[in-house]
Amino acid sequence: MKKIISIFIILISLTGCGEYQRALNGDDVGKKYEAAVALYEEAQEKGRSNKGKYRKALRLLEQVVPQYRGKPQGEKLSFIYANTYFELGDFSLSGYEFDRFSTSYPRSERAEEAAYKSAKSYYYDSPRYTLDQTSTNQAIQKLQTYINRYPSGEYLDEANELAKELREKLEEKAFEIAKLYYNQGDLFISGYSNYQAAVSAFDNFIVDYPGTPYREKAYYYKFDAQYKYAIGSYELLMADRLKEAKEYFKTLKKYYPEGELTADAEESMTDINERLQQLEK
Structure with missing residues (x-):
């Protein structure tokens, strides 16, 4: 009995494959349309794990979507075409x-879903923070457009979270770029110290990201970069640059009097004051 059932399943599968191939290779656009929609809907019922049917549907959709643009079926086909790519990653x-x-189709009943999934596609395409963030900026713009257009939208909470x-990824990248300049401070580019x-x-980072969790570190590294820049300067220029570092320390101390990096800054301030006293003599 098990063998009979297995043979029956194989025969059904082969029949299905044969029908699919005939639709794929044939000239009947209507059959391609019906097969594509059937495969897509079956894949939707079974979930994203059934990528085989999505791939089959996609091969048919690639053939029929151009044929139905501007026709009544075009709206449905265009959406499932985009969503098939989405489901396939x-x-x-x-x-x-x-x-x-x-x-x-700006007035489509699926316009909101399309706007959100467009934004989410860019979100998924956003690389890790160390790489170029063009896609990240595009994703933020798309998500913000969705949020503005659908203030009570179905996907509003998720869009805000994404x-x-x-934004936190861009924030991390901006901080790491500034930190890279700091770590390579001894280098000079066109006569300009890192x-x-x-x-x-x-300084720009603090202005651009006022609520950042890296705020204390940014104030500290800004102070320390100025301090190290000053002590590496010619004696004629050192005093003014040390005084500027003292101003940066005051800001750090004001906002983070008991901060985790304040003690390190205070040690540097001891050296700054000693150097200024010697320079004044």
Whole structure:
């Protein structure tokens, strides 16, 4: 009995494969349409794990979507075409196709879902913070557009969380760039010290990300970069640069009087005061 059942299943499978191949290789656009939609809906019922049916549906969709643009079936096909890429994890193409759907069918009942999935496609395409963040900026823009357009939208809470996560990634990258200047402070580029670049970068970082958890570190590294820049200067320039470092220390001390890095800064301040006394003599 088990053998009979197995043979029956294989025969059904082969029949299904044969019908799919005939639709794929044939010239009947209507059959391609029906097969593509059937495969897509079956894959939707079984979940994202059934990628085989999504891939089969995609091969058919690639053939029929252009044939139905501007026709009544075009809206449905355009959405499932974009969503098939999304389900397969091809987020560059799903983002593009959802954008195209939104432009072509702005009043569609699935317009909100398309706008959100477009933004989420860019979110998934965002690389780790050490790499170029063009996709991250695009994702934030798309998510913000969705949030503004659908203030009571179905996906609003998730969109806000995703946007927050991406902003934190940009924040981390900005901090690490400033830290890189600091770590390479002894280098000079076109006569400009990397410590100077670090001071400017940390200054911009503090302005751009006022609520950042890296705020204390940013104030400390800004002070320390100026201190190290000053003590490496010519004697004629050292006093003014040390005095500027003292001002940065005052700001650090004001906001973080008992901060984890304040003690290290105070040790540097002892050296700064001693150097200033010697220079004044």
